[in-house]
Amino acid sequence: MITIYGSPKSSAGRCFWCLEESGVSYETKTIDFKAGEHKSEEFLKINRNGKVPALQDGDFTIWESLAINNYIADAYKPELLGTTAQERGLVSQWSVWSVADLQVPMIDAFIQLVFVPEPHRNADVIAKAFEKIPVMLASLDAELQGNDFLVADRFTLADLNVSFVVGICDDIKFDLSAYNNINQWRARIAKRDGLQRYKALCK
Ligand SMILES: N[C@@H](CCC(=O)N[C@@H](CS)C(=O)NCC(=O)O)C(=O)O
Structure with a gap:
């Protein structure tokens, strides 16, 4: 078990x-x-x-x-890990990037905006985080241009791990409207039964 x-x-x-x-x-x-x-x-x-x-x-x-x-x-x-050495390498690349790079400013902003009561928030930390996020989202958006998923033509752990971190944008109210490819990719992923079952656990 x-x-x-x-x-x-x-x-x-x-x-x-x-x-x-x-x-x-x-x-x-x-x-x-x-x-x-x-x-x-x-x-x-x-x-x-x-x-x-x-x-x-x-x-x-x-x-x-x-x-x-x-x-x-x-x-x-x-x-989910990819079916070739190259796919597995790229799944690993995106997964590591999602936590080592993208998640860092996301969590800085999340802590301030979700956990810290408003009068005690550090505006400088929030501003710095919000400055760092767009360049990484632009890179992700460019990668998704013409591609349904990040690696190969199907959902992999790269999509799961990266979209999980992108989901923090909803909590910190980071405006994603400029990132068309990311939005279409998230909509594609949102239809997955696995994600819907996971979301039901969070209610
Ligand atoms: N890099 C770790 C982070 C784990 C982590 O920081 N977990 C938090 C909860 S989200 C925790 O257990 N914090 C307790 C503590 O730091 O004392 C992972 O991704 O698994």
Whole structure:
């Protein structure tokens, strides 16, 4: 049995979505941050860094959301990783870019706009984040010109991981209207049963 630790409404969300795409059955264990459960002796045996998501598959344990998604795909839906060495390389490229580059200003803005109460927000942090996001979205938009998906002609983990991060734009109210290719790509992805099942978990 697979167990995913974390909430679908966190960075674990991309793993819940990947589990839904892979069609595998799993159980969820929510970790109570307020009660310090992520730093409990029991949870530190699962992830010594005290962070979610983490996943157990039988007696195998893995943490770090991108690595978890690679594992889920490799074990249960390998075509999500690409079918050639080149496709797998590009899936990895986009996935790493989504968290190493694109997600950084997105999360800076998210923390300020979602977690910090308005009077205490750091306008400078928000402005800097909003300055960095457009150049990366323009690059993504250009890549999607004439392409339905990021790698090959079908949905892969690259689309899942990158669109998961682009979805933060909805939370921080970043205007995406100038990015036609991104909007069409998101609309294409939004029709997926796997994504709809994942979104239902977030309600
Ligand atoms: N790079 C990690 C980030 C994990 C992470 O920071 N998770 C947060 C929740 S979204 C967490 O567990 N924070 C608890 C803490 O930092 O003490 C991943 O993508 O899995």
